[in-house]
Amino acid sequence: xxxxxxxxxxxxxxxxxxxxxxxxxxxxFFFEALANEESDSIVPDAHYNLIAEEREKYVLGSISSDSWxxxxxxxxxxxxx
Numbered sequence: 001x002x003x004x005x006x007x008x009x010x011x012x013x014x015x016x017x018x019x020x021x022x023x024x025x026x027x028x029f030f031f032e033a034l035a036n037e038e039s040d041s042i043v044p045d046a047h048y049n050l051i052a053e054e055r056e057k058y059v060l061g062s063i064s065s066d067s068w069x070x071x072x073x074x075x076x077x078x079x080x081x
Contacts, residue, residue: 001009017023057063075081 014027017027054063058065
């Protein structure tokens with residue numbers, strides 16, 4: 001869809017939304033969320049660092065891993081999934 005067509009479509013759609021107060025509140029919440037700067041992650045940097053270190057070990061071949069199929073089989077045997 002071209003930018004001009006999209007603009008007209010959005011204007012029409014927003015016109016419909018504005019007529020419904022509950023949708024208007026949702027739209028306001030959406031725009032507030034877009035305007036707010038990203039908040040800090042609740043996951044500590046140490047966790048990201050650990051994941052990066054473990055991935056590097058995997059890429060270098062110093063640790064092994066299991067295929068998803070093997071993990072799935074073990075889970076099915078252990079928990080009966």
